[in-house]
Amino acid sequence: MSSHALLSPSASHRWLHCTAAPRLEEGIKDEGSDYAAEGTLAHAYCAMKLKEFLGLPTDGEKEEIAALHEKYGTGEMSEYTDTYATIVLEKFNAARAVTPDAQLLVETRLDFSDYVPEAFGTADAIIIADGTMEIIDFKYGKGVKVSAVENPQMMIYALGAYARFAFEYRIDNLRATIVQPRIDNLSEYEITVEELTSWASNVLTPAAEKAYKGEGPQTPGSWCQFCKVKNRCRALADKCKAAVAVDPKLITPEELAKDVLPMVPIVKTWISGVEEFALAQALSGVQLPGWKIVEGRSVRKITDTDSVADALTKSGYTQSDIYKPVEMRTITELEKLVGKKQFAALCGEWVNKPQGKPTLAPESDKRKAIDPAADDFKDINID
Numbered sequence: 001m002s003s004h005a006l007l008s009p010s011a012s013h014r015w016l017h018c019t020a021a022p023r024l025e026e027g028i029k030d031e032g033s034d035y036a037a038e039g040t041l042a043h044a045y046c047a048m049k050l051k052e053f054l055g056l057p058t059d060g061e062k063e064e065i066a067a068l069h070e071k072y073g074t075g076e077m078s079e080y081t082d083t084y085a086t087i088v089l090e091k092f093n094a095a096r097a098v099t100p101d102a103q104l105l106v107e108t109r110l111d112f113s114d115y116v117p118e119a120f121g122t123a124d125a126i127i128i129a130d131g132t133m134e135i136i137d138f139k140y141g142k143g144v145k146v147s148a149v150e151n152p153q154m155m156i157y158a159l160g161a162y163a164r165f166a167f168e169y170r171i172d173n174l175r176a177t178i179v180q181p182r183i184d185n186l187s188e189y190e191i192t193v194e195e196l197t198s199w200a201s202n203v204l205t206p207a208a209e210k211a212y213k214g215e216g217p218q219t220p221g222s223w224c225q226f227c228k229v230k231n232r233c234r235a236l237a238d239k240c241k242a243a244v245a246v247d248p249k250l251i252t253p254e255e256l257a258k259d260v261l262p263m264v265p266i267v268k269t270w271i272s273g274v275e276e277f278a279l280a281q282a283l284s285g286v287q288l289p290g291w292k293i294v295e296g297r298s299v300r301k302i303t304d305t306d307s308v309a310d311a312l313t314k315s316g317y318t319q320s321d322i323y324k325p326v327e328m329r330t331i332t333e334l335e336k337l338v339g340k341k342q343f344a345a346l347c348g349e350w351v352n353k354p355q356g357k358p359t360l361a362p363e364s365d366k367r368k369a370i371d372p373a374a375d376d377f378k379d380i381n382i383d
Contacts, residue, residue: 005119007208009112012152014223015211016204023214025228034072035141041068042140043124045081050088050106050125077140079339080181084138087179087186088125091134099129099169110160115200116208123157128165132190134175135161142182148189151176152204155191159200162193182340225269231277233270240267261360 006022007015015022041064048061065073088104095102105126112119125136135157139146148154154176162174174196178187210216218235230236243263251260282293302308312322328334331351335343344351361367 005116005121007116007119007211009116009119009121009153009156011226012116012156012204014227016152016207017221017223018219018227019207019210019216020214020218021227021229022211024218024233028228030228037068038072038077039140040064041072042077042081043138044068045077046084046124046138047107049081049085050104053085053089054104054106056106074336075339075342076182076336079341080140083181084179088127088136091136091177092127095127095129095132095134098131102127102129108161110157110164112156112160114163115159115205116156117212119156119208121157121160123161126161126165128161128169128171130170132173132175133158133161133165133169133171134177136177136179139178139180139185140182141180145183145185146178146180146187148176148178148187150189151178154178154189155196155199156204158191158196159204162196220266222265224266230269231273236266236270237274239263240270243267262362 006026011022044061044064048058048065051058051061092102092104103126105128106124108123108126110121110123112121123135124138127134127136135154137148137154137157158174158176162171165171171193173190173192175188175190177189178185180187207216218233220233220236220239224230224233224236227233240263243260278288278291279293282288282291309322313319329337331343334347337343338346358370358372
């Protein structure tokens with residue numbers, strides 16, 4: 001069995017909507033990134049902290065931490081993984097108050113193949129108690145707020161956990177919890193066993209079987225963001241090009257709101273993917289008629305600062321002529337250094353957050369609407 005399932009739960013939001021995607025993506029290698037490595041390190045810390053509490057071996061986690069900490073470890077990461085461990089242990093203690101022999105399982109491999117062909121995965125934490133079983137997922141990213149509500153990845157994990165442990169405990173409800181501490185996001189969603197298995201039978205399994213066979217149309221949408229073939233998907237390209245194909249020649253506010261603005265994130269995803277793919281193709285020797293590879297702008301760098309300083313000093317220039325004054329690191333860098341909460345406690349009184357630029361958002365956005373004519377925004381430049 002391969003280390004990656006074709007129909008992975010983490011990609012289920014995509015293949016539930018676009019059942020053609022998994023087979024089109026098959027064989028395309030995942031490119032590692034600093035964000036992925038950072039997430040791997042943070043997850044290792046989370047697992048180690050919980051396992052240490054339970055008295056379990058942590059050799060695997062310590063090995064990952066040793067390999068990644070020097071480059072990616074920060075005070076911020078230590079603080080946020082502490083937050084995760086604290087939340088999990090508080091939930092575990094609450095479960096034990098109801099069920100004295102409740103279990104906390106860490107990094108548990110689950111099989112979903114009864115519902116999704118050849119699918120499997122590893123749950124960050126599972127708390128098993130009579131009545132309710134909880135599946136907890138740690139998210140270290142801060143770019144996108146992740147909700148547990150009807151989250152298909154979490155629902156698939158709940159199915160796998162229920163299938164594995166239902167014989168040991170009486171389980172009526174399953175709770176999915178996402179802990180995303182870098183943006184103070186704690187999201188929970190509870191569903192009955194009957195509701196979950198009904199969803200699996202009517203929605204999940206039929207779509208999974210289609211996706212496994214590569215059947216069904218290519219269906220573009222917001223789920224295209226992390227698709228490996230978004231840069232070559234004809235259906236996505238057609239949808240993006242059609243976004244402004246409206247009459248008359250000038251788009252009305254109604255068309256802008258209904259047809260164009262909802263497509264902006266999808267178009268951005270498509271354009272960035274096309275640019276990256278086209279450059280990679282050209283660099284590999286593929287000829288793109290009408291296009292050529294050129295050298296982009298570069299920045300000159302001093303290779304030996306001591307030698308440059310010595311040469312200028314001998315020519316009569318002073319230290320203040322040669323060197324800039326010491327500059328404080330950015331707030332984000334300082335928070336990473338000492339941790340966000342610790343920085344706020346030490347320095348919060350000297351940090352000011354100015355008024356943000358006005359920006360458009362869907363009505364479903366939880367932020368409060370502002371008056372476009374308000375004096376508070378009259379001097380803000382939106383160019």
